[in-house]
Each structure stands twice: as structure tokens, then as C-alpha cells.
């Protein structure tokens with residue numbers, strides 16, 4: 001598990017790792033910790049987020065989180081997330097992966113599946129069509145889903161926010177956040193090859209150790225237990 005076992009032989013495409021989870025699940029803290037660990041292992045890494053991550057997509061982020069998208073209805077709001085994703089994939093994610101850089105992304109298409117699909121009732125065929133346009137064949141190599149009881153997550157989100165107003169999704173009721181947690185657990189159960197559900201209740205260092213163990217086993221070692229080319 002130590003960094004010393006990570007062998008970098010250079011060349012090749014970077015790896016695409018996404019983090020998902022409900023409000024207050026600790027994604028940003030865990031992404032930062034993982035990025036530091038990958039950099040220490042001499043793997044070039046960028047951290048990005050959705051909605052956002054590119055100048056055009058950040059403008060859409062502002063619009064969506066202000067609640068403007070909600071006024072337009074779930075389908076139109078989904079289109080806004082798709083437009084942001086399209087810009088982000090083309091201008092940030094794909095170019096980085098092609099340069100051999102590891103991309104750590106705070107939320108990606110599973111967020112659309114969970115928030116707009118399961119909770120907004122946007123039909124799967126609409127989501128599939130949008131995915132075809134925005135991400136094509138791009139699939140995360142690994143998706144870490146941070147799972148935390150809703151009460152704990154919402155408390156953490158409120159503490160982080162301080163006196164600021166909750167954003168468009170934080171402001172939804174507890175039932176919404178319970179359904180969201182279920183939606184993520186279902187995604188993890190449906191796609192075990194790509195997704196790993198991690199208990200995000202413990203302290204950040206403990207969760208970071210779990211994340212690193214998963215990443216190491218899935219992306220940095222062969223089935224025989226040898227370190228592999230990682231960049």
C-alpha cells in the first residue's frame with residue numbers, strides 16, 4: 001500500500017477518477033488528500049469539479065446553483081448540466097487525460113443520474129442521449145462514492161456553509177437527501193466494476209486511507225499484486 005510500490009514508467013493516458021456523494025460527504029477533502037498522495041507518487045494530477053471546471057462551465061454552475069435552473073424545470077436544468085459537462089470534457093478532462101495526467105473530478109455523470117434522474121424524474125433515455133453527446137465513450141476508470149447518513153452530511157454541509165444561504169440542492173428537504181443516498185447506493189450496486197462505496201462517517205484521515213487502499217488495488221496494481229504503469 002505504500003507509495004514506494006507505485007512504479008511510474010511514463011507515457012500513456014492518464015486515469016479518470018470521479019468522486020460522488022450527497023451533501024457534506026467530504027468529497028473535496030478526500031479529493032485534495034488523494035491528489036497530494038498521487039503527486040507524492042510522482043503522478044501528474046489535476047483536481048476539477050462539476051458543474052464547472054472550465055470557464056464556460058463555471059458560468060453555468062453559478063446559474064444552476066443560484067436556483068435559476070429549477071425555475072426552468074428538471075429537463076432544462078439537466079440540459080444546463082449537460083452543457084457544462086460538454087465544455088468541461090472537451091476543454092479540460094480529455095486534454096489532460098491525453099497528456100497522461102490523472103484527473104480527479106468532484107462529481108460527474110452519476111450526479112446527473114442521481115439528482116436529475118432519480119430525484120428529478122428525468123427519463124433514462126433522455127439521460128442516455130445527453131451522455132452520448134457530452135461524454136461519448138469517456139467513462140471514469142474509478143468512481144468513489146462517499147456514503148454518509150443524511151443527518152451527518154447535512155450537519156457538515158451547514159457547518160461548512162456558516163451563515164451563508166444553502167444552495168439550490170442543499171435547500172431540499174431531508175426526504176430528498178435520503179432518496180439521493182439511496183440513488184448513489186444503487187449506482188454502486190449496479191456498477192461494482194467501476195464504483196466503490198466508502199463509508200465516509202469516520203474522520204477524514206481514516207476515509208482517506210480507505211480511498212487510497214481502493215485506488216491502489218484497482219489502478220496501481222495488477223491482479224498478481226505487482227505495481228503497474230500508472231501514468
Ligand code: TMP
Nearest residue numbers: 050051081107108111112115116169170
Ligand atoms: P457541490 O459542488 O457543492 O457538490 O454542488 C453541486 C451541486 O450540483 C450538488 O448539489 C449536486 C448538483 N449536481 C446535479 O444536480 N447534477 C449534476 O450533474 C452535477 C454535476 C451536480
